[in-house]
Amino acid sequence: MAADQGGMEDRISSLPKNVVDHILDCLPIRDAARTSVLSSKWRYVLAEYPHLVLNKQFSSAISRNRLPTQFNNDYVYIVNRILLQHFGSILKFVIDLPELHSVRFVDVDQWMLFLSRKGVRELTLDNSSPNHYKIPSYVFFCPDLIYLSLSKCILRAPTAFEGFSKLTRLMLKEITFGSSVLNIPQLVILIIRNCTGIHLLNVSAPLLQKLTLYDNDDVELSHYIICKNLTYAYLALSNGTQHRRQGERISLAELFGCWSLLSNAYFDGRFLKFLAAGTVPESLPTKMNCLRQLILFRISFDLDQTACILCLLQSSLCLEKFEIWMNSNVNNGVEVLNYLEEPSRMNQTFDGLETVTIRYFSGSKPEILFLKLLLACSPSLERVSVEDDEKLPMNERLRIAKELMRFCRASPKAEMTFQSLITKST
Template sequence: MIVFFLFGSIIRTMMGKSSETTATEGDMEDRISSLPRNVIDLILDRVPIRDAARASLLSSKWRYVLAEYPHLRFNQQFSNAIARNRLPSEFNNDYVHIVNRILLQHFGPILKFVLDLPELHPMRLSDVDQWMLFLSRKGVRELTFDNSSSSPYKLPAYIFSFSELTYLKTSRCIFRPPTTFEGFSKLNRLILVEITFGSSVLNVPQLVILILRNCSGVHHLNVSAPQLQKLTLYENDYLALDNYMICKKLAYAYLALPNGIQQHRQGERISLQELFGCWNTLTNAYLDGRFLKYLAAGIIPGRLPTTMDCLRQLMLFRISFDLDQTACILCLLQSSLCLQKFEIWIESVADNDVTVLNYLEEPSRTNQTIDGLQTVKIRYFKGSKPEVLFIKLLLSCAPSLEKIYIEEDEKLLLNERLRIAKELMRFSRASTKAEMMFQPLNSAST
């Protein structure tokens, strides 16, 4: 913090103060200017780029510091500072002018570039294209391009020539690589949010992390990522799991579907057995209830043919305890021999679904064992019969269970809470250490 205060003092000194103040702060300027270059780079990495630019314009000692600095961040703080006290038309011109000036004065590589693109007049987007062309010659390794405007920005072909990229994050863009695009050979992290895909083949042999959120045209996307370890597919318009079935190193999966997709192209769905038979290296799985229904193709076995020996944490959300979901949940629990932590978020439950109640009360259910499970958290607990029977089953089948945290829905009345708590406390337990803890929603967690 002292260093950043000194940097602010430099700018105030150069902007003109009293002679006494200037002399004092001039000493501060000398002190910070004489710091090693790597320390100065750390300072620049943490101060607004506009302040750094002003320092470089006003001081001969700092004239080339920003021009050589390999990390440039034009974030929301930067655009907000320019927008202050300006009309929209003035902002468009001044924003583009300032970014142009900083880029044109820069020499040397730019290893990290961040652009939070504000709402610009469509005619100004050609300037953004030129910025991308400029960057394509700078050896960029980490690129963040977040589009805050109301219209998607079509990524120019130049971006697909960034051969040194190891990290790419972009949002609200149109993603259409040229037909000659051979992939990002060094990319290991890829985050795409609200992206519209055209025909896209992504060959990313070093990719470790892939996140696709709220994307459309996903059926046009063909991904080859044999080294993938972390996969997030969140509410995209299509579920193309075939691309990821060969990912033998996958350890983390976060899969959630939007409403209606479970009815899409039913004949091509992948079953629970097929998916987890391929993903037997998973350690963490986060699945929503719609995805579980998607997997419930055909008969759900009591246990998978291939056990999930690596799975340590399982989180399920948007759960309604219909028959498909319930069968999938119990299958996963009984197939995960080393599962330690299980969390479930309840969305809505039909209290008197006879098929579910009969399924949970079958005598054979209590003869099954859920090994390894130590901690359970149930959030938005509503006190329905399926929920109560599910907890009863966990207590009777989990010999290593230590704690069940039950976070009750705020709509559950006090007298109902007491009645349900008494009922749950009477259930027999396979583990002598098992404890149940009732707590309001959003209180201290495990």
């Protein structure tokens, strides 16, 4: 270590600023604060450092050996001190709110006001408190924001809010929405998970490329159907969502006719049922020429889901990877069995399909018929991996394996493996 004393060379203080910033990036803020004793030139390095990360590690260090009331007071005092002693811009601010009493949210409001005047570009607020934190209006008027991540908050945009003009990534988790119109012209990535009041949120993001809507209390796709640049979609509905607002549903053909550039799709069975309102065509009017990967989960093989799956497979001419995660309750209804056994099903062709994986396979009749159909109609198929449910008895597993191996295959290169999920994990 070089020091000012004794005429020793102070090499560390001559490092370029970007190198110093990188060093501080790798340190917990408590250790970063201790760098002030390295030399006189480092005394105010943290006070000028543009990235402040007050994460769980930071709050855990404060909470050690403190009672809840003392911790609340000390935590707020320390954060206040860090911010008030900081001068210059704060480009990145990460805070994980510990279990603060709701009366302390007034102090959090002041931190947000302070940040709004510091040119913040990246803001992450994870709330671990029992109560939701209401995002103050100051956050909406941070003109330089390019990244915003919020959890367990109440979000209602001010009426005077014109939009986030520079925001490119928005992550929202466990948010309760009030009536909000978010105009985000540069947004590329949007993630909304486990949120309520979705019908009150109106997002305008014409350049969106990646969209995740996972287990929210409702689904509103009309705001995203105009996203012509979308390449990635992860869409899953919470239990019961598919029964709401049936007159406003967007059909399978309408949705994929707009998302023609989609290359990676992750859908759950509830979302497929949502899209199946009305008649599901055997093939989409517009082929999905860009779709390379299709992952489906929570699949029970009811008639709606099965019709949607076959429609997507027949419409995806360049699909390379297809994966299904089965639900524990597979539908064995007469309707879906008759549908899969119709002779016309064997006239379908799933061109381009190379890899198929089925997880939590239970050996039900719909699953068997579906696999038979895939093998018979996929001329480019190279690998089929079937991973059975761990509860499946050994004699039943052997019976199913023998039946699968006898099925005709359109592709002479198709290889099939049949194994237990436990066997794979070990």
